[in-house]
Amino acid sequence: MTCTTSDDKSCETPRRHGALWVLSLMVVIFVLLSYFSFIDERGQVVPDQISYKSFSADEGKRIFQAYNCMGCHTIVGNGAYFAPDLTEQYKYTGPAWLEAFLPAAASWPTAAAVRVHLATPEQLALAGVSSFEEYLEKYPGAAERIDRRAGKISHMPNLAFREGEVAKLIAFMKYSSAMNKEGWPPEVRTGSLENRLALAYGPAVLPMAAAVTSVAATTNTTNLVALGERLTAEYGCNACHATDTSRRIGPGWGDLFNSMVELADGSTVKADKTYLTEAILNPNTQLVAGYPAGLMPAYNNLIKPDELEAMVAYLASLSNVGNEL
Amino acid sequence: MKITYESQRLSLRFFLLMLILFAGQVAYGMLLAVQQVDPTILAGTLSFNVVRASHLSLGILWIICGFIGATVFVAPLLSKREIASQWLVKLLFYALIILAIWNISTQTLAMQGIAGWWKGQPWLQNGLEYLEGGRVFGIGVLVGFLIFAFVVLRTFPNFRKWNEIHWGLGLGISALAVVWVFGLFYISRIDLQEYFRWYVVHYWVEGVWEVIHISLVGVLIVIMFKASVRAVGFAVFWGISFVWLSGLIGNAHHYFWIGTPEFWQFWGSFFSALEPLPLIFCFWHIYLDAHVNKRPLDNAPAFYFLLGSTILELVGAGILGFTMTFALTNAWSHGTWITAGHGHLALFGTFGMLGIGAAYWAVAAIRNVPDFDQRIGRFGFWLLFIGMLGMAMSFAFGGVAHSFVARVLGLEWTSGDIGPAMSTFKLILPIFGFVFTVGALVIVYDLLTLGTHKAQPFEVPSATGWRKAMTGFEAGTWLLFMCFFGLVITFGLLAFNLPIVREEGDPTLPYLLSAVGYTGLFAATIAFVARFTASLDSRLRTTYPEIATPDLAVET
Numbered sequence: 001m002t003c004t005t006s007d008d009k010s011c012e013t014p015r016r017h018g019a020l021w022v023l024s025l026m027v028v029i030f031v032l033l034s035y036f037s038f039i040d041e042r043g044q045v046v047p048d049q050i051s052y053k054s055f056s057a058d059e060g061k062r063i064f065q066a067y068n069c070m071g072c073h074t075i076v077g078n079g080a081y082f083a084p085d086l087t088e089q090y091k092y093t094g095p096a097w098l099e100a101f102l103p104a105a106a107s108w109p110t111a112a113a114v115r116v117h118l119a120t121p122e123q124l125a126l127a128g129v130s131s132f133e134e135y136l137e138k139y140p141g142a143a144e145r146i147d148r149r150a151g152k153i154s155h156m157p158n159l160a161f162r163e164g165e166v167a168k169l170i171a172f173m174k175y176s177s178a179m180n181k182e183g184w185p186p187e188v189r190t191g192s193l194e195n196r197l198a199l200a201y202g203p204a205v206l207p208m209a210a211a212v213t214s215v216a217a218t219t220n221t222t223n224l225v226a227l228g229e230r231l232t233a234e235y236g237c238n239a240c241h242a243t244d245t246s247r248r249i250g251p252g253w254g255d256l257f258n259s260m261v262e263l264a265d266g267s268t269v270k271a272d273k274t275y276l277t278e279a280i281l282n283p284n285t286q287l288v289a290g291y292p293a294g295l296m297p298a299y300n301n302l303i304k305p306d307e308l309e310a311m312v313a314y315l316a317s318l319s320n321v322g323n324e325l
Numbered sequence: 326m327k328i329t330y331e332s333q334r335l336s337l338r339f340f341l342l343m344l345i346l347f348a349g350q351v352a353y354g355m356l357l358a359v360q361q362v363d364p365t366i367l368a369g370t371l372s373f374n375v376v377r378a379s380h381l382s383l384g385i386l387w388i389i390c391g392f393i394g395a396t397v398f399v400a401p402l403l404s405k406r407e408i409a410s411q412w413l414v415k416l417l418f419y420a421l422i423i424l425a426i427w428n429i430s431t432q433t434l435a436m437q438g439i440a441g442w443w444k445g446q447p448w449l450q451n452g453l454e455y456l457e458g459g460r461v462f463g464i465g466v467l468v469g470f471l472i473f474a475f476v477v478l479r480t481f482p483n484f485r486k487w488n489e490i491h492w493g494l495g496l497g498i499s500a501l502a503v504v505w506v507f508g509l510f511y512i513s514r515i516d517l518q519e520y521f522r523w524y525v526v527h528y529w530v531e532g533v534w535e536v537i538h539i540s541l542v543g544v545l546i547v548i549m550f551k552a553s554v555r556a557v558g559f560a561v562f563w564g565i566s567f568v569w570l571s572g573l574i575g576n577a578h579h580y581f582w583i584g585t586p587e588f589w590q591f592w593g594s595f596f597s598a599l600e601p602l603p604l605i606f607c608f609w610h611i612y613l614d615a616h617v618n619k620r621p622l623d624n625a626p627a628f629y630f631l632l633g634s635t636i637l638e639l640v641g642a643g644i645l646g647f648t649m650t651f652a653l654t655n656a657w658s659h660g661t662w663i664t665a666g667h668g669h670l671a672l673f674g675t676f677g678m679l680g681i682g683a684a685y686w687a688v689a690a691i692r693n694v695p696d697f698d699q700r701i702g703r704f705g706f707w708l709l710f711i712g713m714l715g716m717a718m719s720f721a722f723g724g725v726a727h728s729f730v731a732r733v734l735g736l737e738w739t740s741g742d743i744g745p746a747m748s749t750f751k752l753i754l755p756i757f758g759f760v761f762t763v764g765a766l767v768i769v770y771d772l773l774t775l776g777t778h779k780a781q782p783f784e785v786p787s788a789t790g791w792r793k794a795m796t797g798f799e800a801g802t803w804l805l806f807m808c809f810f811g812l813v814i815t816f817g818l819l820a821f822n823l824p825i826v827r828e829e830g831d832p833t834l835p836y837l838l839s840a841v842g843y844t845g846l847f848a849a850t851i852a853f854v855a856r857f858t859a860s861l862d863s864r865l866r867t868t869y870p871e872i873a874t875p876d877l878a879v880e881t
Binding site for chain 1: 360361364365368369372373374375377378432435436437438439440442447450451452453454457511513514515516517519520522559562563566569570573574576577580581582583584585586587588589590592656657659660661662664665724727730731732733734735736737738739740741742745746827828829830
């Protein structure tokens with residue numbers, strides 16, 4: 001301090017030079033550390049090594065930035081703190097749950113909505129499982145969410161994803177899951193989900209949702225329309241379809257039955273029982289104009305014929321155009 | 326309190342733009358706080374991510390406006406001549422307006438997933454936190470920084486005649502542009518992208534803004550208290566040196582969990598624990614300079630904001646930064662509201678308050694209204710100060726609950742399981758946000774109408790009790806108090822590692838320690854600033870002869 005008031009700079013100048021030397025040394029240290037952080041020998045996963053379906057993790061990262069996902073979520077802990085961290089979502093919930101959730105993010109997918117993405121051997125192979133039950137075991141996040149939230153609204157807005165964007169995002173999340181993050185987020189050591197919920201809410205008030213009543217228990221009804229309505233809830237159809245004429249992700253059901261529908265190839269078709277049955281089982285064969293292919297999953301391995309009949313009857317009941325089956 | 330050079334008037338338009346952008350940022354912030362309480366509000370119309378992107382971008386833009394305004398105001402004093410290339414300064418002003426409007430409009434494209442990909446780069450919006458603007462915006466900002474640096478360096482005297490303040494400001498303003506470049510490339514790897522993203526965010530704040538901040542505070546201290554340029558130059562040199570010595574490797578505290586190797590945890594924990602040192606140094610210096618000749622305050626609001634800037638830099642950036650800088654505490658604070666508390670206090674406190682303080686001095690001098698009514702400005706200061714501390718406290722408490730439920734209990738449904746634990750603090754946030762908003766409106770109103778209300782005569786309080794002159798020992802004691810509570814918070818975060826918390830799920834210890842720590846820290850901060858300003862108020866008791874401002878361009 002004495003150097004500041006005295007006219008003699010002799011002790012101040014060497015000190016200042018010393019500070020600049022130490023600073024240079026630190027630059028060298030920092031550059032070296034940075035070099036060793038990104039050399040191949042480190043074995044860190046890079047986007048080129050990860051793909052999902054035919055899409056690379058890099059394509060996914062571009063979609064991730066385009067929707068500014070970081071503005072609500074976090075990735076490797078950075079971003080906003082408004083929505084869950086996305087880093088380990090793939091590991092936690094698996095590809096089929098994400099496939100079911102992302103196109104209609106405003107509501108939580110039901111078991112059937114996830115199951116439809118595990119209908120083919122290829123889909124099962126993508127998730128690395130042989131059955132839906134095994135999937136729930138391998139991806140505890142999917143099981144927990146189906147148990148506790150299926151059919152409820154989420155707070156994520158529906159995003160109008162273009163064709164392939166959902167799969168690209170999954171490729172990106174697969175990559176972030178696979179990265180070595182040096183132990184972050186910290187491993188959870190507080191036991192089972194029941195135990196952790198009890199710690200959060202107290203043992204008395206567990207908000208375990210009895211999400212949607214099992215349909216199997218109520219199929220003895222003779223009322224086809226009521227059964228159809230319950231089935232659409234069970235399969236999670238309402239996530240994408242409104243019961244009036246408004247467009248959610250897919251077309252609204254109001255006044256749909258027996259109306260004339262314009263298809264992507266320019267032709268027009270009557271939305272009768274035959275058409276709607278086919279549209280549920282194999283949605284991509286007669287695509288409606290204005291909707292991308294692959295948006296709606298095919299339900300042909302999942303929905304039984306009598307269930308299908310009830311669901312079409314329910315759709316007919318929502319139409320004033322003419323509801324004769 | 327009047328200007329020496331005609332071109333100092335050019336700063337006025339930047340301060341005006343600063344106030345408009347500040348008001349906009351506050352409005353967006355208020356909307357965010359409300360959306361935190363009810364996530365359905367405007368979801369899909371003006372979604373949270375778009376609002377947040379605008380909130381962050383505007384925050385950066387108005388702080389930059391404040392820097393430009395303050396620099397344009399002091400550069401003629403540092404150079405003993407008018408600003409060079411004044412048409413460029415005017416161009417810069419219109420460019421800033423266009424950039425701000427462009428940025429706000431392009432952010433909304435995120436809701437449609439449009440980034441404007443062309444030649445591998447997102448041209449319209451970038452979708453990365455703090456770097457939300459697309460390449461069009463980024464390149465526009467780069468050109469703006471280059472113009473700014475060009476004008477300042479052309480105005481300054483030959484660099485052989487520079488003193489420490491010239492060096493600080495010259496280096497800082499040139500580095501603004503250099504560091505910005507690291508954010509202008511698309512990077513595919515998450516780890517490498519985050520590595521370079523923090524070059525911009527950390528090195529900007531820690532390596533560049535802080536340098537500009539130290540230099541500008543130095544100039545303003547000379548102008549306000551007629552402090553010796555030599556003593557201030559000493560503080561500027563060592564302040565900047567310590568900032569760089571600790572902050573250069575201290576950046577490593579961002580490299581703990583982004584996919585970079587474990588060795589960063591050692592380097593980051595060690596060096597960034599040193600980061601509060603330059604801030605304590607600056608704090609100490611503002612005490613010394615404010616007490617150098619026991620003069621009364623000519624412009625109380627200007628000094629209040631300068632003091633607020635230094636104190637919140639110490640508390641928000643220094644102490645709160647310290648609490649979460651160790652790998653063992655950062656593992657729990659990372660990715661939670663705890664970091665938002667630190668961010669708000671540090672960014673608004675340090676840089677925002679500096680801009681407002683500089684505006685108070687500049688506007689009063691340019692309008693030549695030495696007898697303006699200072700009560701409104703002081704009132705506005707307290708609203709902003711308490712509003713921001715209250716918001717930081719909501720973030721901090723909410724963050725500790727967030728961390729417990731999300732990291733210890735592993736529940737991750739943000740609005741479902743984590744929401745209830747944070748709900749009280751999500752409600753308190755907009756309440757303090759409202760206090761802050763009122764403060765912002767008061768300040769905007771006061772600065773726009775400065776000089777139209779004349780000061781009312783009032784009785785000067787006697788310098789006894791709470792108002793008696795503050796000694797260095799007392800200032801040091803307050804500082805120790807703040808550091809002590811900072812340590813309590815640090816222990817609260819460390820407690821997350823204990824088996825009783827981590828395995829048995831008992832949050833008592835971290836909750837208790839953070840309750841004591843944060844409450845104590847913020848109470849001590851408010852009390853200290855109240856005490857400091859009260860001790861200055863009583864200086865009005867005697868009249869002092871006018872002293873000329875020392876020659877800022879002097880070679881040291």
